[in-house]
Amino acid sequence: MAVPVFLFSPRELIRYGLKVSDTMHYQASPKDLVNATLQSGEGMLSDTGALVIKTGKFTGRSPKDRFIVKDDITKDTVNWNDINLPLEAHYFDIIFSHVTGYLNRQPELWVRDCYACADMDYRLNIRIVNEKPWINLFAANMFLQPTEEELEDFSPHWHIFSAPGLQLPYKACGIRQENAVVISFKHKMILIAGTAYTGEIKKAVFSVLNYLLPTEKKVLGMHCAANIGAKDDTALFFGLSGTGKTTLSTSPERKLIGDDEHGWSDEGIFNFEGGCYAKCIGLEEDKEPDIYKAIRYGALAENVGFIEGSNRIDFFDKSITENTRVSYPLHFISNIAEPSKAAAPDNVFFLTCDAYGVLPPVSKLTPEQAMYHFISGYTAKIAGTEAGITEPKVVFSACFGAPFLPLHPAVYTKMLGEKLQKHEANVWLINTGWTGGAYGAGKRIPLRHTRAMIHAALHGELNDAVYSTDKFFGLAVPQSCPGVPYSIINPENTWNDKNAYVQTAKKLAWQFIKNFEQYGNKVPAEIMNGGPVLL
Incomplete structure (x- = not known):
């Protein structure tokens, strides 16, 4: 117009x-x-x-x-x-x-x-x-x-x-x-x-x-994706770059509300935006068909390269940057919620790519743990491609969006805790990172298994599961999950070197504890009880 x-x-x-x-x-x-x-x-x-x-x-x-x-x-x-x-x-x-x-x-x-x-x-x-x-x-x-x-x-x-x-x-x-x-x-x-x-x-x-x-x-701003199911059940997906936020929130059986920025009011959830700004490095049609098909006339692709001799985008070309992006209107995605609003969430997912390979692939959080992990905002990034460098880099980004929070993280954490309690939402920690060892030794948890965990949580299939407690992080881990091999549920069981697992888990736990020290006098004391406990 x-x-x-x-x-x-x-x-x-x-x-x-x-x-x-x-x-x-x-x-x-x-x-x-x-x-x-x-x-x-x-x-x-x-x-x-x-x-x-x-x-x-x-x-x-x-x-x-x-x-x-x-x-x-x-x-x-x-x-x-x-x-x-x-x-x-x-x-x-x-x-x-x-x-x-x-x-x-x-x-x-x-x-x-x-x-x-x-x-x-x-x-x-x-x-x-x-x-x-x-x-x-x-x-x-x-x-x-x-x-x-x-x-x-x-x-x-x-x-x-x-x-x-x-x-x-x-x-x-x-x-x-x-x-x-x-x-x-x-x-x-x-x-x-x-x-x-x-x-x-x-x-x-x-x-x-x-x-x-x-x-x-009195509205909580959130760096998260959101979608809604056939029974009008809302889900939120928090996560930093590389954790799978956009991928896991896009589902053929659920309508997308938005992939990045939302508000949570007394009336429910609403999208801040009218479009998507997706990373497209390594984009493949069979893995992310909705994003792939949205890259058409009207979309804006930034800093991508072309396959030599053509005007076909090479999604694996990172010669300019690994942060290749595409923006497009939300209606370029076929399965969307209109308008971009929904009721308060029934399920909230915290996504982390744990390159240390010690966090469970799926665990259910108590209210205190939910607030602890929210204010921590943990993920890990791979150190790079230089020879001999395999150590992951820990990233703590408060509320999964520290660069965009003008107020103290305790403000947003308190608001989240109040809303979770009011609406009795389930909160899940999902590790989309490594299993069987840290980066360089183990392997990444297959996307199909992560999708199965999300599906099970959304459909109530973990409500009656038998849970065990992770000895380092205190997380409630289901002993089984439909569609997920039993062998990967408990991270310790996936490591051949049990002593290496213990030392790596302790190392990550101490980094959580050290990071949380900055919030000690700003948040209620019970939130500290949601963190790792090392004897």
Whole structure:
């Protein structure tokens, strides 16, 4: 839908010093945005019609260059740390002047009105102004789109100004280098300069919602996927990158609510977004058919390569980055919930890729354990491809989304605990990582077995199971699970070297305990009882 510039109110943009003219394209259609990108020479079409672009120097987020303006609103509420970096208010004014001045010098600008939050009670209206048509396509894919009637009186709550071609004079701007993402709650504005990585837009809005919704609406923001079954039973899937969040939440027998960002209100679950931003490195049609088929005309593929001599995407090409991505509207997935809302969850899954191979593949958590593992947010990453390096790297990301939490993790953990108790949801810890030994010795738990565990939990097949207690982590482990070999249920039994198992389990348990020390005086004492116990 392309709407002439004069059909939207430019008052705010004029007030912010932006020049409004007929070269400012408002609410351009995906077709127009694709064509404009092709004409500029900044993109090309794949054999399936997806627009393929490169984001330049930055192929991922730059967390050390994201700032929150420290002012009367935020100084005593934001959890200032090495993730939530403060920026003094006068530097915001300087950066704002550079961004608007830069945008005014561009021959064309692209403007989009959209919103976040599928539940209208919590809707956040957003106006995005940027210099690249393909960035505007990303916004069209990822955010919810107003109807023509809604556009007639659309009033933005927040503005996003994106100027990826701008190199900021960093010393004068109070930042460390020429790029920055700046969030100002006073101005209700996000400024993005020096980076074309589109994920910065998505995650900046997520961070804003994770501040506003808990403090103003008592809604829990969550970095998770969600789906709903035939009996209207809702499931949530928390997990960091590489744990299987998108894969396991996409199921032919369940409707997808969303794959990444949700809110949990008194009324239930709702998606923040209108699209998906999926990693596509190693994508195979037979393993993830829904994502594979969604990479078509209207989708935006970032930093992927092509099979030599063709315009067919090579999903195994990581010459630019391993963080290859594709964005597409939610309706590109055939089996979705409309609207993207559901009742409170019956089951909650914490996904972890344990490369140490000592966590059970499936275990049921007590309320205290649920809060402990939520605030811990554990997974492990493989050390890399250098010769001789096989040691996994432990990652603890609070609430499975630390980079996007402006408030202290204890705030979100307390809210989750209250909601789990109120709705009596089952909480499961699922290890999608290694069995039979750590990375380099054991092997990854087959996806079909993980799917069987999820299926069993969702269908109540583990309700009457006989459970044993893991001696290091205190987890309740079912002694059997339909569709899963008995031999892999207990991780100790999968190791040939039992002493190595004990030492590795103790090592991981101590890392949990050490990480939790930072929360000791911020959370109720009983949560500590949900962690590992070492004699």
